[in-house]
Amino acid sequence: METITQPSKPVDVKKIKSRRFWKTAVQQRYLYLMSLPFVIWVFVFNYIPIWGWTMAFQKYKPAKTFFEQEWVGFKYFQELLADERFYLVLRNTLAMSFLGLLVGFTVPILFAVLINELKGRFFKRSLQTISYLPHFVSWVVVAGIVYKMLSTESGGINDLLLWLGVIDTPIQFMAKETWFWGIVTVSDLWKEMGWNSIIFLAAITGIDPEQFEAAKVDGAGRWRQIWHITLPGIRSVIIVLLILSIGNLISIGFEKQMLLGNPLVVDYAEVLDLYALNYGIGLNRFSFGTAVGIFNSFVSIILLFTANGIFKRYSKESVM
Amino acid sequence: MKKKFSKAAGSLVIASLLASVIGCSNSGTSNDPANNTGNSTGGNNTGAVSTEPMTLTAFFPDPNTTWNNMQDDVGKYITEKTGITLKPEFAVGDPEQKINLIAASGEYPDLISPKGTSGALIDAGALLDLTDLIEEHAPNIKAMLGDQINRLRYSNEDPSIYFIPSLEAIDQYYFDAGGPFNLQHEVVKELGYPKMRTLKDYENAIKAYKEKHPTIDGQPTIGLSLLADDWRIMISTTNPAFWATGAPDDGEFYIDPETYEAILHYKRPEEREYFRWLNHMNDIGLLDKESFVQKYDQYKAKIASGRVLATIDQQWEIDEPEATLKAAGKHERTYGHYPITLDETYKAANFQQTGFNGGWGLGITTAAEDPVRIIKFLDWLASEEGQILINWGIEGKHYEYVDGKRVFLPEIQDIRVNDNNRFKKEFGIGNYNLSLRYGDGVKDSTGNYYTTNNPEQVLEAYSDVEKEVLAGYGATYWKDLFPQEDEFEVKPWGAAWNIPVPTDSVIPVTQQKANDIVRKRIPEAILAKPADFDKVYDTMLAELDKAGVKKMEEEYTELVRARVELWSGQVTK
Structure with missing residues (x-):
């Protein structure tokens, strides 16, 4: 958070025609050599495993060799797309993702801006540290806290509402299907807000102080400084992060939903990863699980490119 | 943790059964051979067996740190009585791999205990069919099994007996209730x-x-x-x-005792x-x-x-x-x-x-030179003398009779409670559950329990x-x-939840779907207004139908019937 990150300027690369590629390659051989281990790393751990996708088109049985497996084509994809439950979990996944993105993006930015406006180095630092500590608490513990807080028996929230006279009888928060998305989103916000704001805070620190001084001289108040200098200053960071998170929309994991869920809210709580686990690996249906995985990847790629395209068009900022 | 429903379900039911027994299993505490040959049950023809020294190789799928190369008291006694010395290999790491390797290599030990990985060995033709051996040379084992011997058969297609079950005990009795x-x-x-x-x-x-x-x-x-x-x-x-x-508990199913029809x-x-x-x-x-x-x-x-x-x-x-x-x-x-x-x-x-469920045990391979001698050895372990030996040790050395009641000597009991590893390693008690054995609550001819668990402990x-x-x-x-x-009548299909389900059957997937439906709708029905209860319950039944439960039930019925047929002895070679 203390390091000053400067948005890196594009390296001044000459336009190289392809026939001159090898010449350059020889010139820059050390750079190539230096990057080689990482290229190999990515290849080994991110590309070779894609070979496993073949499983989705086979009736895969462990302990048989690749050539002994029976090929079944798109059978498992058809099965997946024909399952009603799949659409339910897809809806839940995307809904909770979008809510998470909406809240989990705006609030940390706001928080970062507000912290930046604070006077007093010590206070600022402590506040920041305290706010990101929950990030290190595991979901198991967070779920326990949430459950306790929302409990009808001496749960903090119910007690407070009763004391304020807002309600007469305790509310069964965890039994309300339609509230589940909200509860997940809010607990996620509590846990990750501080942590997510770190990067924005760092970006703000990177804004040239002269700009603020110039603005002050021109008579800009706090609000105008935020609006015209702070926010535009971190705009590129915001957009890059936003595009990347959109690519991850579908893979939100399942810990929160599994730990906070219960039989009464399951129709709003089950997410894609949990579905893949229960109906795929959990039943030794490796092929089906892989099919779900491939589907996920495609949706992610489509989302990523769409988001990237839109931002490229309207804001000239993009990751690719 | 949610991923293995079917397995979890199975193990749960097992756990629930186990839990209704007081205390833990008696694996840590076995006893020794009473020299009271006068009491030995009929058919114990130890005398007829040659006691010439013979070494048997064996493979066990679980590591055993208390194995003492038969230099423990019970081990020495066994060698003295039968001439047999075991030279076992214990699996290190994943036993499945090792067993598949053994099957593929063709170099078998004399005895092998492959747990769930028996398929490869049987496919490779590595195991002897024990049916005739038991019939001719193992009177004790036969007597112990009685008409449950069919429960040892492998499958309807291959009704051979490949294993002498050693994991599940015979006539295990539950001393107390534990719910629900x-x-x-x-x-x-x-x-x-x-x-x-x-x-x-x-x-x-x-x-x-x-x-x-x-x-x-x-x-x-x-x-x-x-x-x-x-x-x-x-x-x-x-x-x-x-x-x-x-x-009774048949997992998620109810089995009609007349027609064996399975329904959720x-x-x-x-x-x-x-x-x-x-x-x-x-x-x-x-x-x-x-x-x-x-x-x-x-x-x-x-x-x-x-x-x-x-x-x-x-x-x-x-x-x-x-x-x-x-x-x-x-x-x-x-x-x-x-x-x-x-x-x-x-x-x-x-x-x-449920009756005896058969299950995992010890098999004799084609590499064994003298299968008859081996089956007689296993049969001796299943005799009253052998059973008391493996559970209690040796009379006078580990246990004694006080007013006709078999108890460990005080110093032995002390070691048993405080230093179970030494107990097993030095005395060998609990290390020789190789053959068929009696469960808790079964009494020998002296009126004492074979195992060291008993109802007094419950009290x-x-x-x-x-x-x-x-x-x-x-x-x-x-x-x-x-x-x-x-x-009650003993259920002829045993416990339905431990019937193995073929992996490519529709049962696992439909079962998962049914679980999802039931686990949502049952709470909903219970919490509904009384007037709406039937509506929710009917919705659940309709959803179950839609999820293909009928087909699952039909297949399950087939499995239950196949098992009853196998166990009733109607399938023979």
Whole structure:
């Protein structure tokens, strides 16, 4: 958070025609050599495993060799797309993702801006540290806290509402299907807000102080400084992060939903990863699980490119 | 943790059965050969067996750190008596790989215990069919199995016997009941030990006590609390439906004892009435509002506070909070177990026997030079002499008879309790469960139990309050309140939940779908307004139908029938 990150300027690369590629390659051989281990790393751990996708088109049985497996084509994809439950979990996944993105993006930015406006180095630092500590608490513990807080028996929230006279009888928060998305989103916000704001805070620190001084001289108040200098200053960071998170929309994991869920809210709580686990690996249906995985990847790629395209068009900022 | 439903379900039921036995298994404590040859049961033809030294190689799938190369007391005695010395190899790491490797290499040990990985060995033709060997040379094993010998057969297609089961014991007897309808001792004491037989009795007791004591230790009294956290919903919420309607535990299914037809047990009309009763309990405010929302931790904490009057659950799920209550001296807040059913026409089938389930054991390979000698060796271990030896050790050295009762010598008992590793390593007791063996509760010709677990231990573990309550009901054990084993027929299909399901069958997927539906709809039905109960229940049944449950039931019926056929001996070569 203390390091000053400067948005890196594009390296001044000459336009190289392809026939001159090898010449350059020889010139820059050390750079190539230096990057080689990482290229190999990515290849080994991110590309070779894609070979496993073949499983989705086979009736895969462990302990048989690749050539002994029976090929079944798109059978498992058809099965997946024909399952009603799949659409339910897809809806839940995307809904909770979008809510998470909406809240989990705006609030940390706001928080970062507000912290930046604070006077007093010590206070600022402590506040920041305290706010990101929950990030290190595991979901198991967070779920326990949430459950306790929302409990009808001496749960903090119910007690407070009763004391304020807002309600007469305790509310069964965890039994309300339609509230589940909200509860997940809010607990996620509590846990990750501080942590997510770190990067924005760092970006703000990177804004040239002269700009603020110039603005002050021109008579800009706090609000105008935020609006015209702070926010535009971190705009590129915001957009890059936003595009990347959109690519991850579908893979939100399942810990929160599994730990906070219960039989009464399951129709709003089950997410894609949990579905893949229960109906795929959990039943030794490796092929089906892989099919779900491939589907996920495609949706992610489509989302990523769409988001990237839109931002490229309207804001000239993009990751690719 | 949610990923292995079917397996978890199976192991749970196993766990629940195990848990109803007091104490843990007797693997740590076995005994030794009484030299009381005078008592030996018929057919123990040890004398006929050559005692020439012979070394057998063997493979065991689990590491055993207490193995002492048969230089322990029991081992030496076995070698002396039979001439046999075992040279075992214990699996390090993944036994499956090693066993597949053994199967592929063609170099077999004389004896092998492959647990679940027997397929490769059988495909490779590595194992001997023991049917004739047992018939001709193993009178003790034969006598022990009786007509259950068919339960050792491999499958309908290949009815050979490849293994002498050593994991599951014969005639295992459960000394006590462990649920599922539990009521605080304080409740029955205060109400003067009312009759506890039907759900109505149960409800009335809870109601009467709760009205009298709206708070316990300053906190509101909870009538009945259930648990629905993940798979635990089966133990506390859905399984009790068949317990209360006189059906035994066959997992998620109910097997018709006449036709062997399998249906999801929720489809039985009487179970609908059980859930209707839970709905009614919710309606009149006796059911804990948090039942289907709470996690296991919250549930335990609640019980440990002593204000939950009744739980419908297995003992092993409430052990922990009960221990807390006991530690706090609140013995009257722990629970008794009652044979509650829907009405008096049903009989709680908790103790209906499944019979011997066969299972994992030791096989003889084609590499064995003298299979007859080996089977005689295993048969000797299954004799009374052998059984007492492996469970108790050697008379005079490890145990003695005090007034006709077999007990460990005091110094041996001390080592047994305080240094179990030394107990096993030095004496070898518990290390020779190689052959068929008797379970807890089976008595030998001297009237003593073969194993070292016995009902007296159960009694010792009861608190004074517990004894008082039991006396109030005129019983000694909780089990006495229940219909006993001999009131039921032994189920010819064993326990349905341990029938292996072929991996490419529709059963696992449909079962998962059915679980998803049931685990959502049952809580919903219980919490619904009484007028809406039937609507929700019907919706559930319709959804189950739509999920393809019919097809699953048909396939399951086939599996059950195939097993009955196999076990009844109708399949022969």
